[in-house]
Structure formats: C-alpha cells, structure tokens
Amino acid sequence: GAVVSQHPSWVICKSGTSVKIECRSLDFQATTMFWYRQFPKQSLMLMATSNEGSKATYEQGVEKDKFLINHASLTLSTLTVTSAHPEDSSFYICSAGALAGGYEQYFGPGTRLTVT
C-alpha cells in the first residue's frame, strides 16, 4: 500500500535554531503534499498545501516565513521551522496525495518537535 514516512520522528532543539522535517512517499509519486499541526488533545490544523515544483499555499494565520515548505520532487517535501520558539512545540504530520488512490491522502506517522 501507499506508505508515507517522516524524519525525524522526534526532535528536540534550542530556541532560536531551525529544524527541518522530511516527508517522503516511499512507494508512490505524490504531486501534492499537505502539512498539518496537531496540538495536544486537539484536532489537526492544516498549515499548507504544497505541489511539486511550485510554491506552497499557506492557510490563513500560518507564517510562511517561519514555516518554510519545499516540495522539490514527487517523493519528498520538507518543512523547516525557522528560529524556533517554545510555542512551536507541537506534533507535525504530513500527508501525500496519490493519483492512483483516487485523490486519497496518506498520512505520515508524525514528528514531535520540542523547543527548549
């Protein structure tokens, strides 16, 4: 089946540093990938939609200069949290859309970011 991986699964960084999270579709090509953020005991909030080879579309209220998204290939999208602060600590989840799946999205296992 369609598998999506994320790396790292867990990262701790110091305030002011940048962190990059990778999202890969392992056995299919994903022209569209989505990045979500999940706060403790809450639902997922869509941050942005990225299409391969073009700029990401950010949801209202999401700082595009802080959350840099790159979708350079059909199997890889990256989210970089720049100048991270403790309030950026969260669970970040990506999903990838597969054409063969009738536009269904397949979710990665998530990355837990802790900023100290």
Place this chain on the structure above:
Amino acid sequence: GDSVTQMEGPVTLSEEAFLTINCTYTATGYPSLFWYVQYPGEGLQLLLKATKADDKGSNKGFEATYRKETTSFHLEKGSVQVSDSAVYFCALSISGGYQKVTFGTGTKLQVIP
C-alpha cells in the same frame, strides 16, 4: 465553510461493549467522508471511508454509513476490544482533485478489560 462535528470524549467502555461515535458534517460540495484512528504516540491511519450517499465503509469490525439526509457518518462497532483504545477522527474532503481534509476534534476511546 466545511466543518465536522463529532461527539466529545472521552468515551470509556468495557470490553465487548457496543460503540457508537456520532459525527455530523456541513459541506458546500459533495464530500467524501472518512474515519481516521490515531493510536497513542502514532500518526493517523485511515480506518474507513465512504464516497457517496448510502455507502457503508467498514474495516476491522468498524462500520459507518454515509447518510446524506441527516448529514451524518456515525462510527459503530459491535464489540470493542482493549486494542481499540485510541483517538478517532471523523473527516471530510470535497471530491474532485486534491482537496484539504477537514477534521473533527477527535474522540478519545478507552476500553477497559
């Protein structure tokens, strides 16, 4: 805008009890409906889906029927197990291309032996 409303949790059941988690939606288009499950410390997994009215999605003993007349997609299972303990999210996506998934707030289920 599109939205999903699901019953608040947590829901605590004894093993082998019957489970219902209510979910209703509002959508401007004609949505596909999903139930996702998130086990502790893990990401989301698609549990089941339905793409048109009266469709029944089923998986692992869970079922949900797409009811257009009541705009509902309630999740049911006849006999829950301890291993079903997780957070369940109802969600929708408008058909026609890669549209974002709109999630409900999630319902935590705890099954006790």
